[in-house]
Amino acid sequence: MSAEVQGTGVPEDAQDPRRRFAEECRSERELYPERPLTQVDLAKMTRTSASTISRVERCEGPIPAALPPLLDQVFRTDGKFKRLYEEAIASSFPSLFRRRMALERSAVIIREWSPTIVPGLFQTADYARYLVKGGSPLAREDEVARFVGNRITRQAIFDGETPPDVRLVLCESVLRRRFCSPDIMRSQLRALLKAGERPTVRVQILPLDAPGHLFIDWPVTLLTAPNQAVSVCVENYQTAGIVEDSAYVQTALRTYDALTSDALSPRESAHLIATQMETLS
Known part of the structure; x- marks a missing residue:
């Protein structure tokens, strides 16, 4: 029984x-x-x-x-x-991340900020593979494959009947960081450009000389539920936090609005991404 x-x-x-x-x-x-x-x-x-x-x-x-x-x-x-x-x-993720995955799947608006790497929703399989092998060099091939598969599966939200509005702001350093081969990085940047062509996705790059801000040290995701409640997800080494206190949420929303104001426009950002692709050799 x-x-x-x-x-x-x-x-x-x-x-x-x-x-x-x-x-x-x-x-x-x-x-x-x-x-x-x-x-x-x-x-x-x-x-x-x-x-x-x-x-x-x-x-x-x-x-x-x-x-x-x-x-x-x-x-x-x-x-x-x-x-x-x-x-x-989602259930295969550690418990700390499961609620975040559930919020992401049901979100109507996703606002992403990353100062270091391309976030999982936009990663190519090869880029994701380099990330996990760099962070876990002793991981078995089946473990790496499972991680990559799980990450790519998250991207199915873009192909649903009612995909969320997704806003992505990346630090310019993300484009210039070369922890993988030029070919893999070029494919990743091409995938970013293609993602930005979707009607529900906006990709912006924050220049290196932009002013400092509250999120400068860590990646942050703001997830808006169908009832318009906003959750702020902050991730760092082996942990994740979800903030829903209204005062903190409002501060996070203002910070994200400031980031989008200081960032290049989507068209300018696409031009910078394409230019960076040409420098890879």
Whole structure:
């Protein structure tokens, strides 16, 4: 008999999004309208292998990133598997970051500031891989791959039916920092330019000679919920803080407004990014 989550009467396993994904996959397959599907049938319909479907339904290993939208297409489930997949990815983060991930997924406005690196929502896989290998040189390849996959999965919010408005301000030093090869950095800068072309995304660069400000030492994300409540997320070494006190939130919003005023315009920022790409060799 499975354990229950205290005070809910709900089996603990039932609240595990990875297990729910597996159970929903099996249920949809067995209750397919025309006839029950075998794992081989479903594998053919989703252009994968029967062994992959079997592993997914047994909760063994990660869910292939390409599988959830294909399951939604086959079963006509209106994004159910995509949502469960995102929840499963979020649940794999340390508990300190889980609430932040949940706030990010539901946010209608995301304001990002970074003084050091391109934030996760905008990272390419290669850039993310260099970051994690630099920070954890002894990490196994499967651990690195899982980290990169989780990070890239977060970017699915850009492709939803109602993507959030995303505002990104980067210190100019982020463009000039070369901790990876020129080719990888060039691809990362190209991805920034492409992101800035989205109608819901604005990318700005804060020049190196801009005035000092409250956020100068650390990355900050301001997440606006559908009810317009704003949470301020501050991250540093192995920890994250979420600030919701109204006085601090208002100060953070004013600081972010000042950053956008001191930063280059989106057009000027795109020109600076493109110019920096040309210097990489």
